[in-house]
Amino acid sequence: MHVPPLPNLTVEDPRVAELIESEAARQHDKLRMIASENYVSPAVLEATGSVLTNKYSEGYARKRYYEGQQIVDPLEELAIERARALFGVEHANVQPYSGSPANLAVYMAFAKPGDTILGLGLPMGGHLTHGWKVSATGAWFNAVHYSVRREDGLIDFDQVRDLALAERPKIIWCGGTALPRTIDFPRFAEIAREAGAILAADVAHIAGLIAGGAHPSPVGHADVITTTTHKTLRGPRGAMIFSTAEHAKAVDKAVFPGLQGGPHNHTTAAIAVALKEAAEPSFRDYAAQIVKNTRALAAALIDRGFDLVTGGSDNHLLLIDLTGKGVGGKPAAQALDRAGIELNFNTVPYDTRTPFDPSGLRLGTAGITTRGLTEEHMPQVAAWFSDSVDALIKDDEKAEARIAGEIADLLAGFPMPGWSRV
Incomplete structure (x- = not known):
């Protein structure tokens, strides 16, 4: 259910209401890691x-x-x-x-x-x-x-x-x-x-x-x-x-x-x-946690053989060069999306591929930090990330579906601002 609820929209234009609810469910069930996205509070929505x-x-x-x-x-x-x-x-x-x-x-x-x-x-x-x-x-x-x-x-x-x-x-x-x-x-x-x-x-x-x-x-x-x-x-x-x-x-x-x-x-x-x-003290904790999560995720991805531009991060963002994995950024982003990890393909410095089919991926931790994930969850996120890229290489659709289900199960325990299943 959307929070705040949409009773008038549901009656007046049920198709639009249905699409909004579907988008909310999608946002709830995926690791939303596009670096320019986040979740706003119900107060901001209102x-x-x-x-x-x-x-x-x-x-x-x-x-x-x-x-x-x-x-x-x-x-x-x-x-x-x-x-x-x-x-x-x-x-x-x-x-x-x-x-x-x-x-x-x-x-x-x-x-x-x-x-x-x-x-x-x-x-x-x-x-x-x-x-x-x-x-x-x-x-x-x-x-x-x-x-x-x-x-x-x-x-x-x-x-x-x-x-x-x-x-x-x-x-x-x-x-x-x-x-x-x-x-x-x-x-x-x-x-x-x-x-x-x-x-x-x-x-x-x-x-x-x-x-x-x-x-x-x-x-x-x-x-x-x-x-x-x-x-x-x-x-x-x-x-x-x-x-x-x-x-x-x-x-x-x-x-x-x-x-x-x-x-x-x-x-x-x-x-x-x-x-x-x-301006609330809790927001300072949130900002600090974003950086902790990014650094923990960077370390876990490096351990799994991924090449990070600059070797890591000081903020909310990671830029990954997939050249060493032998896959392009666009098919990798699409595979990760199917597996429940939402991010975007991106050029990397001195990229030899085209901007619409580049070598890199860009991802951020602001949204998943809002959901309540901490650095202890980042090794598992990195494992899902790595398994999804491997599934692409192996053309393993079953593995993608399995990962998506595991991610949805995890996120069921982390409330999403603005939407609830009940």
Whole structure:
């Protein structure tokens, strides 16, 4: 049963209600290890599905273009206040619809089309919106990319500095989507200052770890910080932008009216709830447990012969190179999904295969940590992972079904926020 329940939807549109229940059951029975996914609390779900979705609120609190904002204004101000307190920032904008628009707002605030920007290349673990060629940011700006080192998979800071001083970018991006190690924000800041660039930190993946004290913060180093509000932060599908007071006006103007109209007030409410939850002492325990689980899983996978990019992890994420196993990332991801382990295929640094059929897998521990799994469960997770890859190699569908059943049996003892079988 969905929590909160869906009685009206069940009557009005039983097909949609059925699909939602089926998705909830799927999420309950699988090890959900896509690094960008998590489970939100019932309170976040309730806020997301509230009557706030009915209200249009173009503009900012106390400066709207529509009437009837007596409730929405203090709600948005509450979300901003909680974001500033939790992350220790001078300014917070909670209106961006998602991470990519938040990053686009940074471009609009600090650069013009054709300007040079510097970011980590997508195949090296960066994000599409850090100037990759298939993104609007790669089409509209002169994007230059730095890499990670071949020998250890870590960011090549000598290259970052050389490129920054040679190209003089308007913006330098740090952060990415497949970086298993701690981001050295002070070193990026030093290079940005030397090059006269704005340093933008994209912490979408690690925002919850930063809030929980399990990863260093970019505050005090980066001029502007973007983040989604889901992933490790366990909020709704939204985004935030933080900045120093100096850049507040430019950031706000870029979000509205630069890129979007009215904010999604139901999402703003859910962000406020998630920020309150992240300020609780228990969230610090949760963030620490994510890292413990990732490190324990990394060790167990290495013991089973898997090659991890950078040799391990400092956060919620692992990147696995399957080249030595003789299988591609895409068929492996599909086999693992059949076996009850949900993750995604992913390029690895200097991959020789195509992006849609790469050599790697990306997985994270945020979701299974929310379910209550600890480091003591990680050897068994690694065993299921290894057995699933072996089943693919042997074309053993029965083994996949057996593993899926064992995983569902384990997870039956770990409640899922938002859904219950009874």
